[in-house]
Amino acid sequence: xxxxxxxxxxxxxxxxxxxxxxxxxxxxxxxxxxxxxxxxxxxxxxxxxxxxxxxxxxxxx
Numbered sequence: 001x002x003x004x005x006x007x008x009x010x011x012x013x014x015x016x017x018x019x020x021x022x023x024x025x026x027x028x029x030x031x032x033x034x035x036x037x038x039x040x041x042x043x044x045x046x047x048x049x050x051x052x053x054x055x056x057x058x059x060x061x
Contacts, residue, residue, distance in 0.1 A: 002032065 003015040014032050016024040 001017045013026045
């Protein structure tokens with residue numbers, strides 16, 4: 001889950017939480033986007049497989 005408040009907007013960051021790891025802290029938006037792309041390569045390269053994005057693992061977060 002990404003939390004965006006006034007502080008995150010000012011600093012171009014997201015406060016990230018996962019079910020598995022809990023609070024991960026504040027991470028720059030660009031870094032979050034890169035990690036999401038890395039976690040879901042099939043979705044990025046094969047849009048027809050987008051149903052798999054719900055099961056993507058974010059182990060690198």
